[in-house]
Amino acid sequence: MTRTTLALALAAALALAACDRGPANGAPAAAPTAGAPQAQAGQDAAAELDALYAEFWEESLRLNPLSATYIGDSRYNDQLPDTFSAEFRQRQLDFAQRWLERVRGYDVEQLEGQARLSYEIFVSSLEEQIEGERFPGWQQPLNQFYSFPSSFAMLGSGTGAQPFRTVADYDNWLARASNIPTLFDSAMANMREGMANGVVQPRVLVEKTLPQLDGLIKDDPEQTLFWRPIAEMPEDFPEAERDRLTEAYRSLIADTLMPAYRALRRFTAEEYLPAARDSHGLDALPDGEAWYAFNVRRITTTDLTPAQIHDIGLAEVERIHGEMRQVMQEVGFEGDLQAFFEYMTTDPAFTYESEEALLADYRAFEATVDARVGELFSLTPKAAFEIRPVEAFRAQSAAGGSYMRPSEDGSRPGIFYVNTYDLPTRKTWDRDALYLHEAIPGHHFQIALQQELEGIPTFRRFGGQTAYIEGWGLYAESLGRELGVYADPYTYFGRLQAELWRAIRLVVDTGLHSKGWIREQVIQYMKDNSATSDTEAVSETERYMAIPGQALAYKVGELKIKELRARAEAALGEAFDPRAFHAEVLGDGSLPLDVLEAKIDRWIAAQS
Structure with missing residues (x-):
């Protein structure tokens, strides 16, 4: 998973610093003068909106000083509003409603290209924030995952x-x-x-x-x-x-x-x-069924229902199991899939001797990836990154890996946190996929690149849709063989295990929150269908309980990016260049999946 900003831990009051506004002083956009060309009117509106987006961003940072700190803006580092108070929540809601009213004064049909893209993302973000106010997440702000x-x-x-x-x-x-x-x-x-x-x-x-x-x-x-x-x-x-x-x-x-x-x-x-x-699921709370359905729409940026996602997950689990059986044949393993899972999780050959050995292995792997990444990417970030162990006080409940974005001013690099808690459960075959997801070409490439983009509003540089962000991270794992890693069947099994884990999430997250599954049922499903330790199965299950729907983003987003790549390869044939495709996917930052699809379709048409 990614922690694009730990301010998310401070509840919904800090979750959205990525919105926008409308005309200055709240006035509606001026209508174009009689006979003025439509193109000129659109350019004028786009220029006004860009100025308003900048004004909005400044106001949003004053309202949310912790968000400013997390992006490296130090102007408000001495401030901490009472973000859990009713008064602050009302200020946030008023802020969103006021800016939504202002921006709706513009005619979206006048806008083209990036201007229209920014407008649509801005409006949908504000509408989503306002819709979510009906669900009282603020009444349960403390959990073990976002603490x-x-x-x-x-x-x-x-x-x-x-x-x-x-x-x-x-x-x-x-x-x-x-x-x-x-x-x-x-x-x-x-x-x-x-x-x-x-x-x-x-x-x-x-x-x-x-x-x-x-x-x-x-x-x-x-x-x-x-x-x-x-x-x-x-x-x-x-x-x-x-x-x-x-x-x-x-x-x-x-x-x-x-x-x-x-x-x-x-x-x-x-x-x-x-x-x-x-009880364990969100649907057990008042209005919980609607609450979960809203989470699913918001996080996946699709209209998929929990039931549809559950079925997709079951199909993906079955497909990945088939690939794992091929790995078993390749290494000559005798036994069933469950026996292979047991072997992969218990054999001492796949364990690290110490935390230092684990960290050294991950840091050495960086050079292996760097040597080949130019074959697939022409667009790369300037920001540095480093690998750190998860701090001991939060390691027991933390994910196996996570990423923190670099500061805008370059004073803080991107950070790939590797969890070394319960060291015997941190397997050597995890390394390749986890690094590709969290660091290069996964979250570090996508998030740092987005932050460095020029010509788009600041709210887009620092905002993001979870399905796109986590979908890209999982898609990055699939590039391992093209990058010359997954050099043996066991590390490729690690890649399949990581993908399987995300497919299982579709099954168990929807099971927990819409089908009445209990914690123990989820843990058992994970153990029956993947190579996971008790530690990981428990911590992941409790993560899904703490942040309902978030775990759906990975596989839903990855499936969409893979679908778009296959479409481009089929249409362009030998002219398909993965570097150009990746630049197109990354070049405008995080997008809702339907917006990304329309953009790639236009790109394919332009190449044909």
């Missing part, structure tokens, strides 16, 4: 987006972090409201948040993650400032942050856990 307490710890540790390079940076965090208790209080108030309304998290997810909180709470400030900026303070800070900041951080941690974390932990254990539900 706002953990996100603040990452920010305050200096390992995330919050910079700690100057004295001003250190003072910015002091100001921002002083507001954390207020936000925690609002989150607890929201959860109490959810308890009264029957909108609560599954009990098993709440139980998983407690050790996460315990890992962050320490009696000694110097033992907390929040102390790390002091331990690593730049040596060139004046001594007086070093002394001042050291004492200020000690006080912040001991007197402000730890009491807030302890209060949240106490509330979670003593009030919220007893009220948590025994």
